[in-house]
Amino acid sequence: MEEWGGKSYFKLEFVSNPKTLVKNWKEKGGKVVHLTMYGLNLTEKVSELAQINVPLLVIVGSEKVEGWYYYNADYNIAVSNQPHSEVSALAIFLDRIYKGEELNISFSDARLLIIPKERGKEVVRRE
Amino acid sequence: MEEWGGKSYFKLEFVSNPKTLVKNWKEKGGKVVHLTMYGLNLTEKVSELAQINVPLLVIVGSEKVEGWYYYNADYNIAVSNQPHSEVSALAIFLDRIYKGEELNISFSDARLLIIPKERGKEVVRRE
Numbered sequence: 001m002e003e004w005g006g007k008s009y010f011k012l013e014f015v016s017n018p019k020t021l022v023k024n025w026k027e028k029g030g031k032v033v034h035l036t037m038y039g040l041n042l043t044e045k046v047s048e049l050a051q052i053n054v055p056l057l058v059i060v061g062s063e064k065v066e067g068w069y070y071y072n073a074d075y076n077i078a079v080s081n082q083p084h085s086e087v088s089a090l091a092i093f094l095d096r097i098y099k100g101e102e103l104n105i106s107f108s109d110a111r112l113l114i115i116p117k118e119r120g121k122e123v124v125r126r127e
Numbered sequence: 128m129e130e131w132g133g134k135s136y137f138k139l140e141f142v143s144n145p146k147t148l149v150k151n152w153k154e155k156g157g158k159v160v161h162l163t164m165y166g167l168n169l170t171e172k173v174s175e176l177a178q179i180n181v182p183l184l185v186i187v188g189s190e191k192v193e194g195w196y197y198y199n200a201d202y203n204i205a206v207s208n209q210p211h212s213e214v215s216a217l218a219i220f221l222d223r224i225y226k227g228e229e230l231n232i233s234f235s236d237a238r239l240l241i242i243p244k245e246r247g248k249e250v251v252r253r254e
Contacts, residue, residue, distance in 0.1 A: 004209060037241060038241055038243070038247070040245060041243055042230060043227065043230050070246050070248075076246060078241070078243060079230065080230045080231075080232070081243055082131060082234075082241075083131055084218075085218065087215050088214050088218035091211075091212065091218055092218055092219065092222055095219055100170065103169060103170050103206065105207070105209070106208075114164060114205075114208040114209075116165070117165060117166065117167070117203070118166070118203060119197050119203060120165070120194065120197050121197075122165070
């Protein structure tokens, strides 16, 4: 984030008790989406999800996600009912929610800026 | 693939000389897309790419991709001009090319089938 910006967009935090995070999120009126290949297909639910106008917590896990999350999430959503990369599931989910607009984001605090090119690399440094 | 199917869709292979693969691909009339954050934004090129009707080779690499690939690819395409996961870039690229239809694929040779559910997991085994 120092180089590529986004400090006002992103905040990274480790939490020791993720269940408490989920509970507090819901108590404050937020919604919780758990991405899992066992859930309902994203295609069917995307218009409903895109209309959520409260803060959204998205949970992605690996193979060992406890049943608790399935039962406490407001939505269990499958980015296809096939095994897949969790990182990619999050990317596709956000892409649908943001309707592709995330590809055009540029961060005002970025020090490094890429100039899109047909060939090669061009990076500008702003001081 | 034994369990989840897709043997007729996917073939995994290690190649010792990826440059030869690229050269042969182009000689046989195929096109080559290299996904890199330094390229032209996917949003601008997606309709052109979706119209390619010859076999498409997609290259994703990590930080150390040689300049050779930038100059021998037919297209250098950025899934956003920001640092990002290569796996996610491939997912977003394929999602756009397939217009989301990949989320509905089911493989006829799959032994395990997920029944989409609002809560919990349901998997059917076919023998």
